[in-house]
Amino acid sequence: MSLSRQDVAKVGMLARLALTEADLDRMTGELSKIVEFVSQLSTLDTADVEPLAHPLDTRNVFRDDEPGTSLSTEQALASAPRHDGSCFLVPAVLGESGSA
Amino acid sequence: MTSPSATTAPYTTVIGLEVHVQLQTRTKLFCGCSTSFGAPPNTQVCPTCLGLPGSLPVMNRRAFDLALRSALALNCKIAPFTKWDRKNYFYPDLPKGYQISQYDLPFSSDGSLEVVDPKGEFSRQVGIVRVHLEEDAGKSMHDEAAGVADSRIDLNRTGTPLCEIVSEPDLRSPQEARAWLGELKLLLVYLGVSDCNMQEGSLRVDANVNLHIPRDDGSLAKTPIVEIKNMNSFRSVERALAYEAARQYEEWQATGAELGSAPKQTRGWDDAAGVTRGQRHKEESSDYRYFPEPDLVPVTVSEEQVAAVRAEMGEPPAVLRGQLQETWKISAYDADVLVNQGRDLVSWYEQLARLTGDGKVASNWMQQDVLRTLNERASTIAEFPLEPAAVADIIGRIAKGDFDTSRGREIFAAVVETGKSVAEVVAEMGIAAVDDSDLEALCRELIAANPKIVADVQGGKEQAAGGLIGQAKRKNPNVNPGKVRAMCLELIKRGEA
Numbered sequence: 294m295s296l297s298r299q300d301v302a303k304v305g306m307l308a309r310l311a312l313t314e315a316d317l318d319r320m321t322g323e324l325s326k327i328v329e330f331v332s333q334l335s336t337l338d339t340a341d342v343e344p345l346a347h348p349l350d351t352r353n354v355f356r357d358d359e360p361g362t363s364l365s366t367e368q369a370l371a372s373a374p375r376h377d378g379s380c381f382l383v384p385a386v387l388g389e390s391g392s393a
Numbered sequence: 394m395t396s397p398s399a400t401t402a403p404y405t406t407v408i409g410l411e412v413h414v415q416l417q418t419r420t421k422l423f424c425g426c427s428t429s430f431g432a433p434p435n436t437q438v439c440p441t442c443l444g445l446p447g448s449l450p451v452m453n454r455r456a457f458d459l460a461l462r463s464a465l466a467l468n469c470k471i472a473p474f475t476k477w478d479r480k481n482y483f484y485p486d487l488p489k490g491y492q493i494s495q496y497d498l499p500f501s502s503d504g505s506l507e508v509v510d511p512k513g514e515f516s517r518q519v520g521i522v523r524v525h526l527e528e529d530a531g532k533s534m535h536d537e538a539a540g541v542a543d544s545r546i547d548l549n550r551t552g553t554p555l556c557e558i559v560s561e562p563d564l565r566s567p568q569e570a571r572a573w574l575g576e577l578k579l580l581l582v583y584l585g586v587s588d589c590n591m592q593e594g595s596l597r598v599d600a601n602v603n604l605h606i607p608r609d610d611g612s613l614a615k616t617p618i619v620e621i622k623n624m625n626s627f628r629s630v631e632r633a634l635a636y637e638a639a640r641q642y643e644e645w646q647a648t649g650a651e652l653g654s655a656p657k658q659t660r661g662w663d664d665a666a667g668v669t670r671g672q673r674h675k676e677e678s679s680d681y682r683y684f685p686e687p688d689l690v691p692v693t694v695s696e697e698q699v700a701a702v703r704a705e706m707g708e709p710p711a712v713l714r715g716q717l718q719e720t721w722k723i724s725a726y727d728a729d730v731l732v733n734q735g736r737d738l739v740s741w742y743e744q745l746a747r748l749t750g751d752g753k754v755a756s757n758w759m760q761q762d763v764l765r766t767l768n769e770r771a772s773t774i775a776e777f778p779l780e781p782a783a784v785a786d787i788i789g790r791i792a793k794g795d796f797d798t799s800r801g802r803e804i805f806a807a808v809v810e811t812g813k814s815v816a817e818v819v820a821e822m823g824i825a826a827v828d829d830s831d832l833e834a835l836c837r838e839l840i841a842a843n844p845k846i847v848a849d850v851q852g853g854k855e856q857a858a859g860g861l862i863g864q865a866k867r868k869n870p871n872v873n874p875g876k877v878r879a880m881c882l883e884l885i886k887r888g889e890a
């Protein structure tokens with residue numbers, strides 16, 4: 294299995310990477326090699342192997358519904374590139390939210 | 394554009410709903426930050442819900458239990474094994490760049506919830522595709538009118554536990570959709586799963602709708618499915634669906650466009666304008682590249698756990714309606730009115746019905762006097778100043794003939810107003826039962842003074858006795874009109890006048 298230039302362009306767009314034409318050329322080759330390497334796994338017979346949801350055997354890790362310590366607003370905003378003292382500031386967001 | 398009524402429309406409206414409800418926990422799904430509404434922006438955040446490097450999520454047990462309870466109440470199958478997945482997209486209110494949600498192994502699926510119109514106009518069994526547990530995003534605010542260049546982001550809500558409930562496209566009219574949402578909300582509030590407050594964002598609804606239009610040759614045309622967002626009340630949902638159905642029919646007549654001819658469209662409801670509007674649709678937005686969340690381990694649910702949650706769940710509203718009709722012999726409509734007011738009011742009613750032994754009379758008092766008072770005061774039954782015993786006392790005195798129902802209402806109002814006991818109010822209002830000898834003396838006096846009425850009654854016009862009742866009330870406001878009438882008629886007939 295190898296990747297097309299369009300596949301790589303789409304993945305780049307989804308990751309919000311600004312790929313140049315030269316980047317696309319290089320990435321298409323490199324990513325294809327990675328995918329081909331990993332796809333060796335598909336040659337194995339997995340008929341009797343249970344799907345793996347998580348590498349650990351641990352299950353059912355919960356915490357109680359007890360309040361913990363939150364940050365102060367000042368701490369929360371400290372690393373933000375821009376804020377107004379109460380909210381994070383970002384370039385205008387218009388239109389629909391991504392999801393919920 | 395107006396919507397044709399369901400019976401005359403030349404098409405069937407096909408509706409499925411996607412509902413998000415906030416679970417009633419004290420803290421967020423994966424961290425100990427508070428979920429309380431209305432706090433100043435960014436005061437309920439921590440490294441985990443801000444998605445800061447090195448932080449790790451740990452699942453809130455109560456959130457999972459509440460989600461389980463919701464799914465069981467919706468008759469879902471509970472998966473013995475469930476996991477969480479990352480849904481990847483970029484939006485400023487989603488600091489991690491992904492939402493922790495459930496993709497291929499939700500904890501529950503294949504349920505149903507029936508809605509029955511109390512007036513018998515429709516009933517609909519609606520399938521539930523799945524119920525899953527996920528985290529909420531934050532809030533972005535943009536003041537377009539002020540022409541401000543930036544959006545402001547408040548992450549207090551980020552990581553709040555949500556149940557996502559997805560229905561099958563089984564609803565067939567905007568009215569049904571609204572009624573079904575009402576039933577879903579009532580159920581979740583009864584179970585203590587969510588307060589379902591739409592104003593505070595604890596319940597949000599998106600709707601998928603299209604039309605099935607019979608063609609002359611007997612085949613069916615299906616219009617493209619539209620997803621409607623931004624509906625802020627159940628009434629908006631009903632209006633938006635009615636508008637959208639009519640819009641799709643017009644569009645189909647104009648273009649003939651059918652399902653599959655274009656990707657699913659998202660339209661936003663503009664409540665003030667009463668229209669849906671197409672939203673800009675990013676082509677890639679459905680490509681969320683889900684993959685298993687490595688920071689959370691899977692959860693297993695045993696049959697014993699399911700049985701335990703089921704056992705402590707309490708009756709859902711639909712069961713309670715049936716019980717009230719059966720036990721207290723009230724109509725489906727009356728049971729519906731009472732049950733829709735919530736579990737506390739139903740308990741209050743049940744006590745009143747037990748004390749009076751008459752479910753119908755108790756139901757009338759609840760609906761007319763108690764509910765009216767609650768509405769006037771905009772308060773709940775928990776804040777109501779009277780105990781059921783006080784109302785039962787009034788009802789009992791009416792039954793004994795101490796006073797009539799309208800006098801009883803005045804006493805009820807005075808007791809509510811003053812906080813005094815029924816006995817005190819009765820004494821203060823000078824309401825004393827008129828004993829039978831006083832009543833008889835009064836009736837004789839009236840009969841003597843009204844020979845024309847007596848003659849009319851003797852001539853077969855019993856209704857003429859009504860004239861005596863008014864006079865009796867003026868002479869003694871405490872007399873029971875029914876008793877006056879009965880005694881006057883008896884005296885006239887015995888010829889003792």
Ligand SMILES: [Zn+2]
Pocket residue numbers: 421424425426437438439440441442443552
């Ligand atoms: Zn937090």
